[in-house]
Amino acid sequence: MQTPINTFKQAMAAGEVKLGLWLALADSYAAEVSAGTGFDWLLIDGEHAPNDLRSTLAQLQAVASATQALPPGIPAPHPIVRVPTGDAVLIKQYLDIGAQTILVPMVDTAEQAAHLAQAMRYPPQGIRGMGSALARSSRWQAYPNYLHEANAQVCLLVQAETVEAMKNLDAIAATPGVDGVFIGPADLSASMGHVGNPGHPEVQAMIAGAIARIRKAGKAPGILSTNKAQGDKWLAAGAQFVAVGADTMLLHAAAWQLVASYRGTDGAVKNTY
Template identity: 35%
Template structure:
């Protein structure tokens, strides 16, 4: 498959700050997690756990523009890769997220190749895309000057596309073929709801298994990385055989799980 431009897969640019990109290119299975709470302190606490990337959840999380900017700054300053899951594929939302200095973006519920192409166009500076430049902030998250950032961003920011709808599964071959899409990420809960009508999936439903296989195969066929969300470390370890990265649940679930387990012990 020929490419007109370098991408995160083919870039020769070296930047030690880009932890997720560097680990995934080296086949080291970077671990990520979601963050839904709008707190610099939460960002710092999670960043110091040994995680490689933190997905700042601006789709389902309680995170607005100010918290998004503050979280990216806190996470990147501690040597961890901030990734922003935006609330939709609109150009202005993508531009705003990237201007924080995020090392990657995750775009939910992509249904077809045209939507994927629009995401790529909005996330790349010309001539590859239509992203505008006007902020001093994005370079800071990459520890670069603005001119250095402008030269490197198109091929070092990891563009992640989520497949989590029936239409996305049906069109995943065409989506994965889009130049500039770097990683196909499975959202298992929305995918289960779309295909099965309930959440969570048991994981052995034939339609669900077939859809997951189709997504992974499409990613591999077109030279893209594959990832998904998992609920715990055991599931993450098992996923190493099929995926290049995973996100292990998130801050709100981690807090609830710890408290519930400890309260159960205390009351037993």
């Protein structure tokens, strides 16, 4: 059996546009439900959601399970894992549990990006530790050539979300082994002195320019949007992988809307029954 082809990596290299959903509920059941709704990719968040190695594993398994029962025409979502920090040991562990695409937050320099590219790969191209015989990544050696095929299938996405990262963006994007650069609007706005205001014109202009620079380097730009207008704007600007929502926000908004439909402006249940 051949190591599975990373279809998300192929799509990014081909310049395709893919829509994603942020998974922050840290729950495998919610991940399984989300996997059947038509998104191209799902982001399992280990930075700002209460995920660890075990809960991430459960969600990877849930997404894989859900894709086996998708209706015709519904794409099988590709799972992406955001690690809490760009630590080579953590990256090794997340790759070993079967993640092929990793998103790393707070990458400010090309040197950091190069180190991460090495952490993703086995020698001689990288420094990833051997151990696939024990791991889900090789399906416990069911993929007999995994050690020789894995490097070509891993996909590294780095987050540029500070003023320092913007200064170094061209070099970060040009780093061999980096497949895409994800813009973090919230942290970028804070770094620019506009805390809590990613919609500030200066921030918006910085993001638009960054998307163009990433594409010029031949890499895939990505971003998270929290409403339809934002999503449309960044898609039009050339972003290739765009998260158009988050499971926590969807649940909160739907629950709020439902209960509000039963209450009056004073908060009491409407007396119309």
